[in-house]
Amino acid sequence: MAANMQVKLDKYWESGAINYLLFVAIYLDPRYKLEYIEFCLNRLYGADKSKDMLNKLNDLINKLFEHYKVMYPISYESNGSTTLSSNNASQSRAENGEDDDDWDNLFRMNVKKKQRDVQRTELERYLEDGLEDTSPTFNILTWWKGKTDKYHVLSRIARDILSIPVSTVSSESAFSTGGRVLDSFRSSLYPYTVEALICTQNWIKSPKVVDLESELVEVEKLESEFNGLVTIDVGVIAAEFDTITTTTRV
Template sequence: MRCVVHILNLVVQDGIKKVDKLVEIIRWAVKWIRQSPSRISKFTKFAKLVNPSTTKHLVRDVPTRWNSTYRMLNIAQAYEKTFERYNLKEYEFRSDIEKAGLSIPSPSDWQHIRHLCHFLKPFCDVPERISGTLYLTSNTCIEDIYSILTLLDDVISDASLCDIALAMRVKFDKYFDDVEKINLLLYFSLILDPRNKVKYLVILLEDRYRKEKMEEKKKYIMDSMYKLYNDYIRIHSPSTTSSTTVSSNSSSILGKRQNPDATTPKPPLRNKLRENMKTNIVESIGELEKYLKESVEEDSSTFNILDWWKVNSKRFPNLSLMAKDLFGIPVSTVASESVFSTSRRVLDPYRSSLTPKIVESIICTQDWLRGGISDNIDF
């Protein structure tokens, strides 16, 4: 399973390259202001005069993480008037930015940045949602991928964002252009959500491929799902266990009698085992068909998909095992990777004098605060 968040990061990075000049100006200005407390204090003073309603602090970005670039641009654009005042009043700032061959964005540039932030917001919301760890993500991932595709198609017609959207679409198509390129387990998870089933799958496929190719794509997905489910039947079906037990017991008894002609069960017994297995498989396939034919559940804020499968596991014993495995698939590695990148966010080039003990204390305290630690812990 590829990390969907990582792929979306690559997609947006290709689009951001089309506005490198504007991003570089904002990045330079934010970095310059945040380099000393006195500069931050002066910027805050100007902000209270011309942007009194804005209280967010300027943030630097990590160029390899586009969502941090989005946050940097989104906060900076709210301080358009403050940057203009700062540029007029602070000679050192104006001198350094000219030496760097840059200039403060014009009003049209700020408008373009605002338009860009509005377009990029879903690319920040989706990764944040699918990288969560306290709820299911595999059953909604396909819907998120298709929503991003629809957004790109709509923006391509926008003259101001056309180049950005086209560059992003090329990268997007590399990973998500067709059903065959997407991990089919994500489609299976979508179907095993009782609020969706095949009905919602058809809606997504029709919107993406139109009616001409929809049936072909649907058949490919459903055939693959039945194949996977047949494996669950083979592994978890009671008949498989009973036949294996009977065969081993028969072989053991015959071995004790040392009968060389009776290495397999007698034909009547073998036929009976085959009939039992065939009956069980038919019942199991009927279990999947029964689930698909039932009406979809109403979507509401109180609906809990895990509780639904827990309650209905007796009706769908094999299908519930398959659902349990599919819903447990993480579609993002952000949660695990963030564990190993926490220290880098604390110990950056501007705080490099911190000792290892202080860094450890900061990270540990941050973890306690986020975990809601109680007040009665002894330090």
């Protein structure tokens, strides 16, 4: 059994068959990031193989980042060409000293330019920041919600990736149970009848909680009763044997 389990485990965790979204989820965990993934892959697969896997992961993350950057641009990028041309004209007038009121527009344009530069290096800034401390009360979704302004694009990726269920076993099991209860001969059952059937099936299959201490007491009690019966039977046989012997002598 253990050998069969190992074969399935190796097949699932083979480097070419791993779902890399699992790695993306760890990458987006501020307690681990890319350093933890690199550490684990080096120990599991060696330096050469882990390097190829890390390159593949980085390509996937860069593609996700570029895709989400288009989907969720910063608000100043959606003002349109008219606003940009107006800002350019304001910048020109402000540089020539024609209107002091346009200095505010020039200042805001410089800020926006810096924000555009920062957005291009958002991945690098995230990796350069220190790791968060592990804590039982740490809520990763709350952490990313608070970092929306700092990591405009990454926070959107984290919101979508980290909300994906790790497994679909529960939903598949529910559909399988429904198929076993509602077959072609039971398709017209009332809802409360179906509910009763499913609940009864669940109660029957539910594991029984075994109290080892009470069970051992019960076993010792049975053993003592059995030993008493054996002793009584031996005494009765001995008495009967004595009676038979006395009768024979007479």
